[in-house]
Amino acid sequence: MADDPYSVLGVPRDASDAAIKAAYRKLARQNHPDLNPGKPEAEARFKLVSAAHDMLSDPDKKARFGRGEIDAEGQERRPAGNYRRHAETAAGERYSPGMDEGVLDDLFADLFEARGRGGDAWRNPRGGRGGDEAYRLDVGFTAAVLGATERLTLPDGRVLSVKIPPGLVSGQVLRLRGQGSPGRGGAPSGDVLIEVQVAEHGLWRREGRDVLMELPVNLAEAVLGSAVEVPTPGGTLRVTLPRHSDSGRQIRLRGKGVAGDPAGDLIVTLRIVIGTPDAALEAFLRDWQPEHPADPRAGLDAAP
């Protein structure tokens, strides 16, 4: 029992003739074996789709199938993909476009010669292109955030100017076209490939296009709110802290992260530092009766 022709074409049982035809055309286009050589699954799909369409486009067969008088097998359809089977054999010469023999022979000679030489040459069938040269370059944290131009001195004494795009990450490879080994017989030179290593930083770290840092503040700055100086990759900024800030509070400085469009943000996490308390602070705390006493450990749950 073959597949139900309606489900093969993906149409409902009450689909109009036009809808059946449209569904058939769409599927047949995707799977025509003469246009998809080397894809055996396309041929199988095409056969199913053609058989389904043949049944549903014939009013007599469609009605008999609907009444259950015949099953979905229908009759044997012409096998699809026969044209391809002729065209791919030597007999296919019958419709040869008459490509220039010399050009083709050269192309094939190059292909097979290149295949013998190995991977990189295979991608460059002309064969004469110069080789690529690989180097490593250490880039500072700030340079990778803001972008910079670094100088790379090659073993042969040449100095290359390497543009570092903002947002560069460790392991990324920059390609300088045509700066590698010269090609043979007038062929283009290879490329210089530079794998970059971005340095860590004691103050900042990267998370995508954002830069994160922890900012120590004292008790008075956190409670009363005040202007503090924040070191950012682009230079020091004066930032006014909100009143009643607490440890862990995050302040987002828009556009102060990785440069570019859109630029990333600098996310500052406050950390309250008490330092060495003096007698006045001790005395104040001893006498202090909080208006809203709160247990900071409420909600801590040691259960797994």
Add this chain to the structure above:
Amino acid sequence: MITMHVLLTELPGLQPDELRGWLAAGHIRAERGPDGPVFTEFDAERIRLILDLREIFEVNEAALPLVLSLLDQMYELRRRLGLTS
């Protein structure tokens, strides 16, 4: 060998005039027989392919030479590369 009469019987979608047009344009080849052109199985499949291109892909007469030329080049390269399926 297949005569024009047999071909027209086997392929209901085919009109004699358009087949003559394709012969004249070189899209289809035929040998000279005692009662007009005769075709190989390969020629007949190519005619089926053209009918498919027209019916399924809605390729019109103006675009047909381009499509056939691209297909002929593809199969030429596949033959050369020994790619058969």
